[in-house]
Amino acid sequence: MLPREKLLKYGPKELTINELIAIIIRKGTKEKNVFDISKEISNNYSLKDLFYMDIEELCNIEGIGEVTAITLKAVFELGIRFHKEALKKEELKFDSPEKVYYTLYDEMVFSEKEIVKCISLNSKLNPISIDTISIGTVNSSILHPRDVFKIAIKNNAVSIIIVHNHPSGDSAPSMIDIDITKKIEDSGEILGIKLSDHIIFGKSEYYSFKMGRKVMKNG
Secondary structure, eight states: OOHHHHHHHHOGGGSOHHHHHHHHHOOOOSSSOHHHHHHHHHHHOOHHHHHHOOHHHHHTSTTOOHHHHHHHHHHHHHHHHHHHHHHHOTTOOOOSHHHHHHHHHHHHHTOSSOEEEEEEEOTTSOEEEEEEEEEOOSSOOOOOHHHHHHHHHHTTOSEEEEEEEOTTSOOOOOHHHHHHHHHHHHHHHHHTOEEEEEEEEOSSEEEETTTTEEEEOOO
């Protein structure tokens, strides 16, 4: 079954990355068909690689011309704008770590540095604001409870979710992560602002302190 037919019958989630790329490329070259080219691209480049490439770099990949390169950039940009638009909708509710993961995926997972964010929530778990607390180096970030609650109080948050990424790709919490989570939780109890969760982003996985375990996702 061809990718387009498969998408129509089963939906886009059932397609592999190879098949999705084949739909975007649309045609092959004289030497290779579109399926061979899409397979080579997905084997040699991650979606992160393609995301950060400019038009000229994309055009250097066999089978990708200027039109296809422009299309790829447009597809990635639409994905980013979808997430930003979703954040503005009042019905967005962060009642599960998975919703947080998919909403902030692009920004957090693709970063080469540790980013710490605080999500301020109202009583219905709708995000009031998502603020960056700190941007660290490749393997460290700077986080202190006072910085978190300064923002939470300013936003009149009822509860908060702390989110940060591990550029190494492993979402397992370090001893520092465990320690700071306890400090923020204790500080929140005093201030009356609950720490709903602390979520660590890895590559195709996340760790939720609320759930107490790592969750693997298909990237």
